[in-house]
Amino acid sequence: MTEAVLSAETVFAPVRSQTAFEETVERLGTAIKLGLLPPGTRLPAERELCGRLGIARSTLRQALTALTQSGHVFAIRGRRGGTFVSDPQPPADPPSPQMLARWRDTCDRRLAVELGVAVLAAERVQAEDLLALDELERTLEDSLEDFSAYRQSDIRLHVGLAEAAGSPSLVRAMTEVQGAMTDLIAYIAHPPQVLESSNTQHRRLLAAVRKSDSLGAVKAMTEHLQGTEHVLAGLLPGG
């Protein structure tokens, strides 16, 4: 009976109606911040992109204008013009208070996505996926001194795992949740030794995935995520 009441809390919680404009800014902005669309990348032409996104061109232009003003993209007119990802990217802005207030919930969501991805990747990974993932892991080894570069490749690795898991929803969820995590950890110092231990976990994770060892992948991933969570718990309120 107390259960019905608890569920009702979430059933009757506010409906979050993002507009197409907001959602587009979010999607493109996150992809850019995560490095999924690296600096210099040319976006599809407006007339094509609005079709792909399923929105009107005017709505897409609103989003692109916002991203232009925030410095994430710039436009070049004329033939061979287009909209390009800026280089360098503008500095990330500090996490919002609401973001900080919900940091644990964000970590929980991330946990779910990453565990699901770990299990499915272990079940479904292809040889070619493993080659790409190994390459990314090697890149990570060489980026211990540059957190920005490290984080970029780290994201690629995790999103790459989601792609190897073969679930479109989980790829989407992974990018969303990595975007949220990036906002949280951008301002936190990550000394090389922390990244080193993170890499150890990456290796264990990939080894388990290679052996199709779902449980091993879960174990490695759990430890991997606990590292982040402990750091955040020490620095943020409500830890």
Place this chain on the structure above:
Amino acid sequence: MTEAVLSAETVFAPVRSQTAFEETVERLGTAIKLGLLPPGTRLPAERELCGRLGIARSTLRQALTALTQSGHVFAIRGRRGGTFVSDPQPPADPPSPQMLARWRDTCDRRLAVELGVAVLAAERVQAEDLLALDELERTLEDSLEDFSAYRQSDIRLHVGLAEAAGSPSLVRAMTEVQGAMTDLIAYIAHPPQVLESSNTQHRRLLAAVRKSDSLGAVKAMTEHLQGTEHVLAGLLPGG
């Protein structure tokens, strides 16, 4: 490099902008179908509910009208009136073609949510939660002959676990994904022996959660979900 292309596929995928009206019908309808709002339940008064949902009263009424016409709720006027969940509920309509086409993706999403919930519940469950979960598990034992009743309690158990996990997002995600699963499995026969083995897995799951054995919970949950997936794989295309 091939990776950037793959990610772009999902980055540029259509933005799905549900209207407040649609989202409200979905939320309330799912909660009702899942039994989170049992027949006879009185919803909060319109003037209060629209405030809680963060929408205008006219929008809420659109949603309530839709749910009334589909037979899920009915309204009584006058003082002491209100909007009530119908008893009995209208029969579920068959899964849509798109639903069937994406069934594997739905299972993947479910896997992620359930694994995350399993791990977090094992870490955070309270004694009182365990009492309620045990009670639900006992109810399940007595419902082997009535799949409708079984499914209802099954959902309660899984949502209850999500609540024990203490993550609002995961409670929401769990109800969403259980709603999707319900659409998929409503028309599939579930003989008592299948439910019996499902119960065995429930017991193992709860035992692991009780021992704060995250890995055991993951293992039990994985096996539990594989049962469903195998059944679906045998009956639906793309298996």
Place this chain on the structure above:
DNA sequence: ATCGAAGGACGGACGATCAAACCTTTTCTC
């Protein structure tokens, strides 16, 4: 010099949503 492909700008139409009233029904209270 011209054409084509790209971004840029404008305006009308439409639908979803909101806000604020007001109406009708029923029950509780005095």
Place this chain on the structure above:
DNA sequence: GAGAAAAGGTTTGATCGTCCGTCCTTCGAT
């Protein structure tokens, strides 16, 4: 029995987001 109160039901107008179509501007390729 006469309100008052609490609920659903109705109406109206304004606002905003979005779509669609059209046209303008820029500039590299031919």
